[in-house]
Amino acid sequence: MKLTIIGGGGFRVPQIFTAISDPTAPARVDELCLHDVSAERLSAIRGVLDALAKRSPRPPRVTYTTDMDAAVTAADFVFSAMRVGGLEGRIADERVALDLGVLGQETVGPGGLSYALRTLPVARDLARRIAALAPDAWVINFTNPAGIVTEAMRTELGDRVVGICDTPIGLMRRAVHAAGGDAASVTFDYVGLNHLGWLRSITVDGAERLPDLLADDTALAGIEEARLMGFDWVRSLGALPNEYLFYYYFQREATARIRESTQTRGEFLLAQQADFYRDAAAMPVSALDAWERTKFEREASYMAESRPESERTSREASDIEGGGYQAVALALMAALTGSGTSTMILNVANRGAIPELPPDAVVELPCTVDADGIHPHSVAPVTGDMLGLMQSVKAAEQLTITASANRDAALAWRAFAVHPLVDSVATAKLLLERYREAIPGVDAALRT
Structure with missing residues (x-):
């Protein structure tokens, strides 16, 4: 193969x-x-x-x-x-937004x-x-x-x-551990978009465990997402949110913390990885040692810019332990080629799973995978604030796709303007103009 x-x-x-x-x-x-x-x-x-x-x-x-x-x-x-x-583009993604007082994050x-x-x-x-x-x-x-x-x-x-994405994978691993289950005994309800989703149910041997988990401070202390957003907030939601929802729920705090940092995440990674690629090229025999050191620093500092300065080195060992997207990708490959059946969270076509979103929209859902393909699970209805956030973000995403396909700068402006993390049509116009000035690839994508 x-x-x-x-x-x-x-x-x-x-x-x-x-x-x-x-x-x-x-x-x-x-x-x-x-x-x-x-x-x-x-x-x-x-x-x-x-x-x-x-x-x-x-x-x-x-x-x-x-x-x-x-x-x-x-x-x-x-x-x-x-x-x-490259990472230079990521830095521009971050800095252009921050200079206009808007959240600067790569995705x-x-x-x-x-x-x-x-x-x-x-x-x-x-x-x-x-x-x-x-x-x-x-x-x-x-x-x-x-x-x-x-x-x-x-x-x-x-x-x-x-x-596929590794953030739902990590959330599920931590939640299963906290609930006292294992992969064989657990069923769950997870729904959302990429980098915007919620674990709304987790059952172990047929018994719902999420309410008890949410009520238990000791259990929540082992879940990075709960520590990041606060036990009271996840209890209010009645669900465990994907960690990227921090940027939506705590937009003001996240933007302020990133602006106060000496480096954006992209600037940190560029400096770190430039050292790795330089050292690996100069001394190939030491490339593995250099890579392993860099990998640990990278994972230990993941989303550090979203936390208060005093907590930026406090990521738990359990949050960065093995597994990750490569393990899920291999399990996906194995199932598709006939080596068993797997259940995982994937980005797939909606096709009515969430009736309030377009059928062609890509959403993030639990799926069973086997030799016949990928089979999304039915999920409980999505309502209220969760549905509203999904709809507004998906609208911005689909406007972006159409703007790109048609090289339509006006639609791209509209995509920025309707995104819930952009608070002004005028700011949206400035964002697009400055991205076009700072990043040649953005300008080229919209030139007719």
């Missing part, structure tokens, strides 16, 4: 390599093909993988290329893990829409190439903003593209 990663010079690729090299991995990969626009980044990652291969009894054959068509041809699975515009709010505008043309081109050169391939999208990108790629690939 051939697995291709588009964005193969990315920092998280060694985690995927480790997962597929494990003799107990649920899916067997014979060839791992890494594609990147940067030969230098591929070379740095190659140093890490060469060292990891020496530790593994069955590493896959790894190929490296900057030719996208060669990478895609004959692939059985394609992971889309691109970062169009949430105006930063996410800017990221989408420059990414969608590349994602649609990738989807067309896969449809032509590997029409039977499954595409697993990690590229952010994952919900928007997956929805746009569906135009070419239909149900053969699915989005």
